[in-house]
Amino acid sequence: MKSRQQANAEDVDAFRAAVAGATPLRRANRVSFEGPKPSPQPRQRQLDEAAVIAELLHAPLAIDDWLDLGGADSFLRSGLPRALLRDLRRGRWSIQDHVDLHGMNRHQAHAEVTQFLADTRSAGKRCVRIVHGRGHGSPGRESVLRQLVKAWLARCQDVLAFCHAPPSDGGDGALWVLLKADSRSPRR
Structure with a gap:
């Protein structure tokens, strides 16, 4: 019975005999610089999320929502603690981004708000004006x-x-908005 070393030595000798007449390829004096490949962009997911936001913004409000909203100066999603709205009103959340709708008609403003919400949420921003x-x-x-x-x-x-912003930040002409955390965005 052959030992493993003997079998390996025979294999090496057989390989050398098989390639004895071969000439090595010439080495190129070039270096190939390939930049890093871009990370894949989930285009369809982005389109789907934008479509969902647009659908939510265009969907009719239930009568209860209209009655609850009315001329209210603030809004709190049902099931959330009132302390969340109180903290927002008191400025305990820092404003991370803003959009100005001055000079826009309702259609332009709607498109701008829709895109702004999608962009800020995907960027991991929580509080906007x-x-x-x-x-x-x-x-x-x-x-x-x-x-x-x-x-x-x-x-x-x-x-x-x-809620409406304080007078120093736009008053009745601006809203402070608190968004859900995006589970895909990194924590800061």
């Missing part, structure tokens, strides 16, 4: 966007709460 204005430039000096933005936000399941 939406400036809708007071309506001084609107016919009858009535703020159309103020009520529309509140209705859009109340429909969006990613919105936990919102």
